[in-house]
Amino acid sequence: MSESRPVVTARLATSRVLPLETTDLGTLDDLVDLVSAGGLVVLSGAGISTDSGIPDYRGPDGTRRVEPMTYGQFTGSSEARRRYWARSYIGWQRFNAARPNSNHRHVSALEQAGYVDAVITQNVDGLHQAAGSQDVLELHGSLDRAVCLTCGEVASRASLHERMTQANPGFMERFAAAGHTVGSQWGEQVRPDGDIVLADELVASFHAPRCLVCGHDSVKPDVVFFGESVPKTLVDESFRLVESAGALLVLGSSLAVMSGYRFVRRARQVGVPVAIVTQSATRGDADASIRIHAPLAPTLDALGAALEP
Numbered sequence: 286m287s288e289s290r291p292v293v294t295a296r297l298a299t300s301r302v303l304p305l306e307t308t309d310l311g312t313l314d315d316l317v318d319l320v321s322a323g324g325l326v327v328l329s330g331a332g333i334s335t336d337s338g339i340p341d342y343r344g345p346d347g348t349r350r351v352e353p354m355t356y357g358q359f360t361g362s363s364e365a366r367r368r369y370w371a372r373s374y375i376g377w378q379r380f381n382a383a384r385p386n387s388n389h390r391h392v393s394a395l396e397q398a399g400y401v402d403a404v405i406t407q408n409v410d411g412l413h414q415a416a417g418s419q420d421v422l423e424l425h426g427s428l429d430r431a432v433c434l435t436c437g438e439v440a441s442r443a444s445l446h447e448r449m450t451q452a453n454p455g456f457m458e459r460f461a462a463a464g465h466t467v468g469s470q471w472g473e474q475v476r477p478d479g480d481i482v483l484a485d486e487l488v489a490s491f492h493a494p495r496c497l498v499c500g501h502d503s504v505k506p507d508v509v510f511f512g513e514s515v516p517k518t519l520v521d522e523s524f525r526l527v528e529s530a531g532a533l534l535v536l537g538s539s540l541a542v543m544s545g546y547r548f549v550r551r552a553r554q555v556g557v558p559v560a561i562v563t564q565s566a567t568r569g570d571a572d573a574s575i576r577i578h579a580p581l582a583p584t585l586d587a588l589g590a591a592l593e594p
């Protein structure tokens with residue numbers, strides 16, 4: 286493919302104007318060849334979980350639809366943490382009920398068949414593991430756990446939810462009663478981190494969880510917030526995986542944040558082929574040797590069918 290491709294610009298999370306390749310490069314057959322060579326590392330983003338009812342932060346045009354709470358805001362005040370936990374208390378219940386979809390199952394099947402060595406995911410929903418994937422590196426942590434920022438105590442999110450229920454009798458009922466004014470926010474406003482939009486009056490009545498060990502209200506979900514760094518050990522391990530991979534396959538990520546994009550860049554630097562299957566244009570498109578802008582599910586269905594013995 287040597288013809289010149291149209292280059293457009295789009296504004297992404299970093300507020301920098303980036304060139305984006307918007308045309309496909311290569312075909313499904315090329316993708317099948319790449320995957321069948323094995324040694325694959327999958328890098329997955331929010332787009333792989335939208336079919337499970339967990340919405341993307343970004344619309345198909347790559348622009349941000351909701352503004353997540355930042356690390357600075359969360360650590361900056363008790364009020365912000367109360368707001369986070371009140372919204373998360375509601376949102377997590379739906380989040381926790383989400384089940385893997387065919388995309389997660391395809392990735393798991395590719396691992397079992399020996400094509401995929403590891404999955405690096407930007408998601409915090411645990412759905413790769415729920416689908417049976419064994420080697421999963423959670424770049425942004427997991428909503429399954431919470432950690433105290435004061436003393437380091439780790440608690441399961443399920444136990445935390447139980448404590449919040451006890452500390453906030455009737456909260457769900459008050460949320461449901463307000464439902465007619467907030468419309469269908471339960472279903473439509475849940476965010477990839479389990480957070481939702483919630484009225485101020487409800488937030489003000491919420492008792493945020495306190496650490497069982499030190500008593501501080503500094504309990505934080507064990508996920509990487511916007512404005513927070515991915516732990517260095519995880520980054521280093523991910524770089525090692527990418528550098529030794531046969532290829533890097535990006536599924537359902539716009540690569541808008543550097544925490545994911547840097548692995549695409551590293552792959553390109555060390556000569557590891559990059560394939561991208563994502564509905565929208567991505568920041569890594571210029572680095573990819575195969576890119577297919579199409580819905581994930583039918584593409585992975587076709588890939589799975591082509592690889593069947």
Ligand SMILES: [Zn+2]
Binds near residue numbers: 500
């Ligand atoms: Zn503590």
